[in-house]
Amino acid sequence: MRYLQFTLFVVFSLLMTMGVADDKKNDKPMSHEEMMEVYTKLATPGEPHKLFASLTGSWITKTKEWMDPQKPAVESAGSADIKLLLGGRFLQQEITSSMHGKPYSGIWTIAYDNLLKQYVSTWIDNMSTQIFMMNGTASADGKTITLTGQHAEVGGGYMAHRAIWKIVDGNAQEFTMYGTHHGGDEMKMLEVIYTRK
Incomplete structure (x- = not known):
């Protein structure tokens, strides 16, 4: 209290x-x-939160991951269970997949902050003890959300990230993430295609 x-x-x-x-x-x-x-x-939830509500349910995911841009992507299949939290104010995606041949699970929570007038997200998973945070803005129609953030890297310094989340329609989403290791060139690191079950 x-x-x-x-x-x-x-x-x-x-x-x-x-x-x-x-x-x-x-x-x-x-x-x-x-x-x-x-x-x-x-x-009070607004238009961005209504868009979140249209995404609730069960999804199939197809993921491509690049550790080296000169090598082929590592592909994996998984699922995402998406639900609203706290009266429709937050969207939570619970992801189950595999990474480097091991079971992988994570939780992505995203919000539209009415005070800051921006999107804010957190990511946690079973391969780290970090909470990864990003924030950003949306396109005029609200269906393409660009987020930026950074996290500490092994060996020192920070990796900068840029993510683009496209809500194609009520049955399809795309999430693409780019990263910059130790101040190097930005590279595509991750692509997730969502299809509603």
């Missing part, structure tokens, strides 16, 4: 700061009721 109270205090403080900055012309601080109204609007 104390954690919830602290979290709400922080959110309200941030909203108050925003309200004060927006209302500087009027020199009128935002009231508690006005803050609650803004908070309620920000918590």
Whole structure:
């Protein structure tokens, strides 16, 4: 309960700061009721979340992975179970596949943040203890989402990533990821084709 109270205090403080900055012309601080109204609007799922809802269900995945751009891709088949979380505010993809001949599973959670006006995602899997985060924007129709992020690499430094998630329609998706190792050239690392079961 104390954690919830602290979290709400922080959110309200941030909203108050925003309200004060927006209302500087009027020199009128935002009231508690006005803050609650803004908070309620920000918590309400919008158009991006409706698109998320159209993707729920079971999917077949076909993955190609490149460790070296000069060599053929390693291919694998898998599945994705996609569901909404917390009243349609977040989309979760639970992926089951194989990687380097070993069972592979991961969870991708993606959100559209109404306050930041951007997409935010996290990825966790059974081959790492890292939480990989990316954020980005969508095309005008909302169906092509470009995300960027980075993660720490073995041997030092960070790998930069760029991902393009295309929602072709309610029965097809494509996810492509590019990466840059140790400041080198960007290369295509991953391609996942989703087909609804």
